[in-house]
Amino acid sequence: MTTHYDQPAGEQAGATAWGPPPAAPPRAPEAGEPGRPFARRLWRGRPEDPRWARPAFLGLLATTLLLYLYDLSASGYANSFYSAAVQAGSRSWKAFFFGSLDAGNAITVDKPPASLWPMELSVRVFGLHSWAILAPEVLMGVATVAVVYGGVRRRFGPVSGLIAGAVLALTPVAALMFRFNNPDAMLALLMAVACYLVVRAVEDGRTKWLVWAGAAIGFAFLAKTLQAFLILPPLALVYAVCAPVPLKRRFGQLAAATLALVVSGGWWVAVVELWPASSRPYVGGSQNNSFLELTFGYNGLGRLNGEETGSVGGGGGTGMWGETGWDRMFGSEVGGQISWLLPAALILLAAGLVATGKRRRTSVTRASFLVWGGSLLMTTAVFSYMAGIFHQYYTVALAPYLAAVTGMGAGLLWEKRRETWASITLAASVVAAAAWGYVLLDRTSDYLPWLKWLVLVGGLAAALGLIFAGRIPRRLALGAAAVGLVAALAGPTAYTLSTLQQGHSGSIVTAGPAGASTMGGRGGGPGGGGGMRGGFPGGMPGQNQQNGNGNGNGNGNTDGGTQGQNPQGQNQQGNGFPGGGMPGQQGQQGRPGQNANGFPGGGVPGAGRTGEGGMGGGGGAGGLLNGASVSAAAKKLLETNASDYTWVAASVGSQNAASYQLATGDPVMAIGGFNGTDPSPTLAQFKKYVADGRIHYFIAGGGMGGGGNSGTSSQISSWVQSNFKKVTAGSATFYDLTRATTSG
Numbered sequence: 195m196t197t198h199y200d201q202p203a204g205e206q207a208g209a210t211a212w213g214p215p216p217a218a219p220p221r222a223p224e225a226g227e228p229g230r231p232f233a234r235r236l237w238r239g240r241p242e243d244p245r246w247a248r249p250a251f252l253g254l255l256a257t258t259l260l261l262y263l264y265d266l267s268a269s270g271y272a273n274s275f276y277s278a279a280v281q282a283g284s285r286s287w288k289a290f291f292f293g294s295l296d297a298g299n300a301i302t303v304d305k306p307p308a309s310l311w312p313m314e315l316s317v318r319v320f321g322l323h324s325w326a327i328l329a330p331e332v333l334m335g336v337a338t339v340a341v342v343y344g345g346v347r348r349r350f351g352p353v354s355g356l357i358a359g360a361v362l363a364l365t366p367v368a369a370l371m372f373r374f375n376n377p378d379a380m381l382a383l384l385m386a387v388a389c390y391l392v393v394r395a396v397e398d399g400r401t402k403w404l405v406w407a408g409a410a411i412g413f414a415f416l417a418k419t420l421q422a423f424l425i426l427p428p429l430a431l432v433y434a435v436c437a438p439v440p441l442k443r444r445f446g447q448l449a450a451a452t453l454a455l456v457v458s459g460g461w462w463v464a465v466v467e468l469w470p471a472s473s474r475p476y477v478g479g480s481q482n483n484s485f486l487e488l489t490f491g492y493n494g495l496g497r498l499n500g501e502e503t504g505s506v507g508g509g510g511g512t513g514m515w516g517e518t519g520w521d522r523m524f525g526s527e528v529g530g531q532i533s534w535l536l537p538a539a540l541i542l543l544a545a546g547l548v549a550t551g552k553r554r555r556t557s558v559t560r561a562s563f564l565v566w567g568g569s570l571l572m573t574t575a576v577f578s579y580m581a582g583i584f585h586q587y588y589t590v591a592l593a594p595y596l597a598a599v600t601g602m603g604a605g606l607l608w609e610k611r612r613e614t615w616a617s618i619t620l621a622a623s624v625v626a627a628a629a630w631g632y633v634l635l636d637r638t639s640d641y642l643p644w645l646k647w648l649v650l651v652g653g654l655a656a657a658l659g660l661i662f663a664g665r666i667p668r669r670l671a672l673g674a675a676a677v678g679l680v681a682a683l684a685g686p687t688a689y690t691l692s693t694l695q696q697g698h699s700g701s702i703v704t705a706g707p708a709g710a711s712t713m714g715g716r717g718g719g720p721g722g723g724g725g726m727r728g729g730f731p732g733g734m735p736g737q738n739q740q741n742g743n744g745n746g747n748g749n750g751n752t753d754g755g756t757q758g759q760n761p762q763g764q765n766q767q768g769n770g771f772p773g774g775g776m777p778g779q780q781g782q783q784g785r786p787g788q789n790a791n792g793f794p795g796g797g798v799p800g801a802g803r804t805g806e807g808g809m810g811g812g813g814g815a816g817g818l819l820n821g822a823s824v825s826a827a828a829k830k831l832l833e834t835n836a837s838d839y840t841w842v843a844a845s846v847g848s849q850n851a852a853s854y855q856l857a858t859g860d861p862v863m864a865i866g867g868f869n870g871t872d873p874s875p876t877l878a879q880f881k882k883y884v885a886d887g888r889i890h891y892f893i894a895g896g897g898m899g900g901g902g903n904s905g906t907s908s909q910i911s912s913w914v915q916s917n918f919k920k921v922t923a924g925s926a927t928f929y930d931l932t933r934a935t936t937s938g
Contacts (some may be wrong), residue, residue: 241491247352251343254356258339261694262332262373268697269326271856272375272822275868276310276703278852279303280375283314290314290717292466294475295848298840298861298888300875304479304488304868306462308416309377319570322859331379333373338383342594343602345390348397350605351561357679358601362593366689366705367531371590374698377418378590384414386594389565392429397513399439401447408451412458419493421591422459424576428568436564438556476874477865478848479735483874497582515553516670522578530634530710532596532687533588535573537626539596542603543567545619549606562602570595584709586704608675612664615769619793621657627682628653635685641707642688652681700821701849821853825924829857832891836860841926844880845893846870846907854893863889866907873906880910884931892918894927 241247271277275295279302283290286297293307294300303310312330320326339359347355362368362659373377388410395403407429414422430448437444466474468487516527523533543563573820577584603623610616628649635646659674660664689706704711831841832854844863845851851864863881866872875883883889892914919933925927 203272226739238293243352247347250352251340251347251359254343254359254363255336255340258359259332259336259824261363261690261839262335262369263329264694265697266328266332266373269699270324270697271821272324272328272526272699273701273703274699274852274856275848276303276313276375276377277327277467278848278855278862279307279310280313280327281859283307283310284317284322291386292475294840295478295852295864295867296855296861298863299475300841300861300863301476301848301867301872302608305377305418306416306444306485306491308413308462309380309418312380313375316856322856327375328373331372331375334379334383335363335368338368338372338379338386338594341383341386341390342598345393345562345566346598346601347385347604349393349558350602352515354601354605356601359602359684360683361535362597364462364683364690365532365534365589365590365593366686366693366710367590368593369690370531370698370703370705371587373694374587374703378587379420380417381414382590382594384410384417385422385569385591386598388414388429388567389595389598392433392565393558393562395433395447396436396438396556396565397558399437399443399447401450402746404433404447404451405454408454409458412455412460414457415459415798416462419489421496421588424573424591425569428572429565432561432568436556436558436561446887453850462793469749473835476867476872478864478872481873482790497584498576498580516584518579518581520578522837523574523592524630526637527711528586528589530637530706531593531704534631534634534689535596535600535627535682536592537630538623538682539570539599539603541623541626542607543570543599545616545623546599546603546606549610549616557608563599566595566602568597570599585702587702608663611660611671614664617661617663620663621660624653624657624660624678624682627678628657631682631685635688638707638709641692641709645684646690648791649681649684652677652684656681821849821856822926824853824857825926827924828854828926829922831923831928832858832860832862835890838887839890840883840888841890843893844889844896844931846911850893850895862893870907875910876906877909877913880915887932889931891921892929894929 206641206660216662237248237252238245239251268841279289279293279295282294282297282299286294286299287300288294289297290311291307292299292307293302293310295303308558312334313327316330317325339362342362343355343359345355346358357626368382371382388407391407391410395401395407410424411426417492434444434448439447466477467493471483476483477485477488479492481491490575516522517525522528523536546563546567547560550557550563553560570592573595577592604620607616607623610789611620631653632646632650635642635649659670659680663671663674689710692710693705836842836858840861841863842858842860843851843854844865846865847853847870848864848868851862855862863875865875867874880889892911894915914929915929917934917936918929918931919935921930
């Protein structure tokens with residue numbers, strides 16, 4: 195049957211082989227006509243849909259929910275940095291509003307607080323535990339799948355929607371981050387909502403859709419600042435060109451959407467900037483206690499050019515976060531996280547634009563490709579070339595766009611399969627997915643070694659059938675399409691299942707089996723823990739390594755500073771993190787990290803299920819990327835007379851402070867914020883807190899600041915060590931700030 199993708203708004207689209215792509219809502223019951231019961235509407239869906247469409251969609255959501263909830267508590271508190279902020283916000287409404295790391299409101303996290311709010315409300319209701327923190331993230335993941343399905347289904351039919359939803363749900367990095375407590379889950383959901391709403395606006399030219407899209411992006415800004423704005427150029431341009439209203443009205447609508455964005459994201463910023471600094475927490479991640487500075491510096495331009503003052507690398511564009519370039523998304527650092535279907539999606543995007551190239555300006559089909567595809571290309575380009583802090587899990591932002599483009603392109607080419615160019619292009623996309631899946635699986639050659647051959651052979655066989663899809667019986671063509679879909683999804687599905695079977699904790703997490711992601715750009719080979727360019731002597735933390743016991747030994751396979759060479763992990767001395775290296779990235783056992791000048795307190799354990807050992811040296815102090823192991827003796831020490839103090843303890847760096855706060859349930863001050871490099875509190879402020887009896891203990895060790903990287907935190911450390919009595923509890927060292935040893 196002929197597909198009518200671009201009928202005027204309000205007309206019903208014709209049926210297709212995939213199922214009918216409705217262009218308008220179902221007919222409302224006439225006066226006196228009884229409406230359908232809610233349960234029936236929920237199960238049946240729109241009257242114009244095939245009977246199987248709504249049950250299949252609900253099945254997709256239920257399956258995604260069950261998969262993402264599986265063994266959810268294995269990750270514990272996941273990223274203790276954000277979990278501590280959730281704990282604080284569940285105890286203090288002021289901490290809730292500002293995103294404070296502690297209920298004493300000393301300092302905030304280095305992001306706006308919106309992503310914390312669902313978790314904090316959950317913890318207020320259900321108490322502090324892993325499920326209460328992570329279940330809201332799972333629900334956002336399921337909601338994102340629903341939004342992508344809905345966006346694709348409206349124009350391309352239910353089968354295309356199901357393909358898009360399945361691709362998203364089975365993307366490894368999505369399965370990781372929709373079960374983790376970083377801000378990325380909320381960001382991905384709101385970006386998908388914005389794309390959906392812009393396409394709706396192009397359909398009928400109604401202002402409300404565009405205004406709601408602006409509001410979604412504005413609220414996403416309160417989740418992860420300027421990353422929310424990456425897709426603004428393609429969305430605004432598509433509406434300005436394609437909307438079915440006069441040009442003057444289009445610009446007026448875009449102005450209204452911009453106003454909605456500013457109000458949605460700016461109200462909180464205005465309150466923070468106008469609030470007296472003396473009565474609110476310090477803005478973590480900034481050097482001048484300014485959220486605007488944080489937004490445009492550390493979390494803004496600094497991420498692009500590498501000039502992140504106060505970051506781990508200390509600014510200066512050192513390139514320590516991996517090698518940039520057009521192929522970054524395909525490299526050993528990132529490829530296994532997101533790129534499984536990226537080659538196929540790019541082919542399908544190009545084909546979709548070619549197929550709709552001669553349609554009228556207001557073509558909704560073409561606009562759909564431009565909205566979702568433009569967002570994919572824009573975000574990919576920025577991620578590929580950003581020189582600042584970049585983690586593999588950032589790529590979850592690509593997953594909704596990639597999934598939508600895949601579903602739309604597959605649906606459109608299937609409808610045109612009788613045209614030779616379309617059947618060949620559809621076959622080429624399957625070959626691209628199978629061939630790239632083979633390459634990615636070959637990078638982890640010890641993981642399901644048979645699967646790569648199944649993917650390759652299955653994909654090639656399916657492609658052969660799809661070439662002739664318009665000339666062979668429909669059942670055979672559908673069989674070839676099904677085989678091709680299975681071959682394309684087999685690799686990411688295996689990596690997703692591997693991700694679900696293990697816990698993840700710390701600040702840098704990756705999806706997939708051991709060796710699926712190696713730091714250090716193109717230098718790191720399959721399974722080898724390439725060191726980060728610029729070098730962390732002692733290695734970066736392993737996510738799933740088998741020997742990540744911490745204890746300051748750096749049991750990983752990363753050679754800091756040799757761009758992935760030396761896979762056995764002979765760690766070099768240098769200006770890195772002393773007390774032992776951080777375990778290597780998902781690899782084989784490396785040799786112990788040697789000493790250097792940086793983080794005191796030893797190595798950080800891997801974040802995988804088998805790598806969650808205690809923190810290294812320094813009496814159990816945590817490091818930059820994960821928290822500390824808090825002994826029962828230390829917990830008992832801090833809990834004694836805890837109600838007499840605003841903060842039961844203070845520690846350099848947020849991860850160390852977060853671990854003790856989560857263990858005791860009482861506020862712990864993070865001196866210097868996440869890295870220990872923020873100038874808060876000053877030595878004079880800290881002395882006043884101590885003189886006023888507001889802090890009980892100082893925890894020895896901790897983050898970067900303790901190693902002399904921050905003047906403020908090192909001054910505080912030196913003053914405490916020179917003037918207060920040392921106390922030990924288990925293997926941890928504390929200083930009792932109520933027992934001075936001198937008059938200083």
